[in-house]
Amino acid sequence: MFYRRRVRSESRRSTVPAFYVMDVWKAAAERARTHGDVLVLAAGQPSTPAPAPVLRATRAALDAELLGYTETFGTPELRAAIAAYHRDGYGIEVDAEDVVVTTGSSGAFTLIFLAAFDVGDTVVVARPGYPAYRNTLSALGCRVVELDCGARTRFQPTVEMLEALPEPPAGLIVASPANPTGTMIDPAELAALARWCDAHGTLLISDEIYHGIVYDAGADATATSSAWETSRESVVIGSVSKYFSMTGWRLGWMLVPEGLRPALQRLASNMTVCPPAISQYAAVHAFDTESRRELDGHVRRYARNRALLLDGLPRLGITDLAPADGAFYAYADIAHLTDDATRWCADLLAGTGVALAPGTDFDTRNGSHTIRLSFAGATADIEEALARMGRFLGV
Numbered sequence: 001m002f003y004r005r006r007v008r009s010e011s012r013r014s015t016v017p018a019f020y021v022m023d024v025w026k027a028a029a030e031r032a033r034t035h036g037d038v039l040v041l042a043a044g045q046p047s048t049p050a051p052a053p054v055l056r057a058t059r060a061a062l063d064a065e066l067l068g069y070t071e072t073f074g075t076p077e078l079r080a081a082i083a084a085y086h087r088d089g090y091g092i093e094v095d096a097e098d099v100v101v102t103t104g105s106s107g108a109f110t111l112i113f114l115a116a117f118d119v120g121d122t123v124v125v126a127r128p129g130y131p132a133y134r135n136t137l138s139a140l141g142c143r144v145v146e147l148d149c150g151a152r153t154r155f156q157p158t159v160e161m162l163e164a165l166p167e168p169p170a171g172l173i174v175a176s177p178a179n180p181t182g183t184m185i186d187p188a189e190l191a192a193l194a195r196w197c198d199a200h201g202t203l204l205i206s207d208e209i210y211h212g213i214v215y216d217a218g219a220d221a222t223a224t225s226s227a228w229e230t231s232r233e234s235v236v237i238g239s240v241s242k243y244f245s246m247t248g249w250r251l252g253w254m255l256v257p258e259g260l261r262p263a264l265q266r267l268a269s270n271m272t273v274c275p276p277a278i279s280q281y282a283a284v285h286a287f288d289t290e291s292r293r294e295l296d297g298h299v300r301r302y303a304r305n306r307a308l309l310l311d312g313l314p315r316l317g318i319t320d321l322a323p324a325d326g327a328f329y330a331y332a333d334i335a336h337l338t339d340d341a342t343r344w345c346a347d348l349l350a351g352t353g354v355a356l357a358p359g360t361d362f363d364t365r366n367g368s369h370t371i372r373l374s375f376a377g378a379t380a381d382i383e384e385a386l387a388r389m390g391r392f393l394g395v
């Protein structure tokens with residue numbers, strides 16, 4: 001019996017777009033090597049290390065712990081600490097058993113998509129939005145429907161938009177505060193979305209990884225609320241990456257309804273065995289009072305940086321800004337400057353050393369004339385970036 005040799009090739013499912021911002025990082029690193037003058041406002045990550053108690057616990061764990069596999073859903077101590085964080089922060093009942101610790105929130109998304117959705121299921125996301133939702137769902141064979149979310153709804157989905165769909169989707173993903181806009185969903189609207197999803201059999205996945213980084217803009221919209229305040233049938237996603245300043249430690253978590261836990265246990269035990277052990281031992285201390293004090297200091301710096309940008313960008317003629325309720329991003333429409341934001345950002349980097357993210361990743365329709373500026377860095381860098389952008393734009 002002779003078989004024809006198979007033509008080995010990449011899978012069709014893998015042909016999703018890459019995360020473009022990583023190319024910007026690469027170009028910025030190259031420029032840093034050749035010119036040494038780079039200011040990176042393209043990175044969606046804090047510029048600070050993990051809080052001191054976490055670093056101390058890491059050193060202690062290296063000496064004291066075996067650092068082998070842990071339980072698939074995470075160590076009991078970390079699950080308990082995360083449950084307490086949700087109980088204290090939102091006044092809701094959460095037990096350690098409700099918490100599933102994952103390899104970054106990125107790992108949580110892949111697991112919950114696999115556990116809850118089948119090939120061909122429709123899942124709704126906001127446009128603009130975080131591209132990995134769209135691309136991971138596509139790779140898993142789901143049908144992604146983007147809701148066109150503009151300034152009228154703070155770039156966030158509403159019940160009205162869901163009502164306009166031909167049929168209830170299998171899933172809805174919301175993020176508040178959101179990436180790239182930083183905008184938040186009004187607590188009443190989030191509750192209404194959760195009720196709508198429950199009533200229609202739609203799984204609500206609420207990405208709450210930017211909680212803790214919220215600014216006092218004096219509007220109700222900036223009150224932080226959790227989907228679990230309304231529905232324990234929803235999935236809440238958390239992470240140590242943003243507020244907790246621990247991106248590279250690769251730890252996230254989910255609060256999951258009971259019905260999905262057996263599927264998650266089956267999938268997670270096969271796919272990752274467990275999240276990184278050293279990060280789990282250390283992250284227990286991210287919730288300590290001393291850590292929280294240090295982290296709240298970072299948020300005060302983000303607030304100063306945000307104020308600088310919200311004042312400085314309009315002076316450069318960049319006036320069409322999303323309301324930056326939280327997270328550490330300013331999202332601007334620069335249609336008056338370009339219809340090729342990728343080129344514009346490359347020219348800005350080449351001319352000034354300032355690295356921004358073009359909207360291309362975040363908005364498949366309007367991203368060619370939007371940019372995202374991260375203000376998680378040093379205040380002096382924001383000031384200098386504004387000055388260089390001013391010279392670039394001739395203002």
Ligand SMILES: Cc1ncc(COP(=O)(O)O)c(C=O)c1O
Nearest residue numbers: 044104105106130179239241252
């Ligand atoms: C909205 C949003 N969700 C999820 C993630 C993934 O974060 P991580 O995997 O580090 O928890 C990011 C990262 O930038 C994000 O902006």
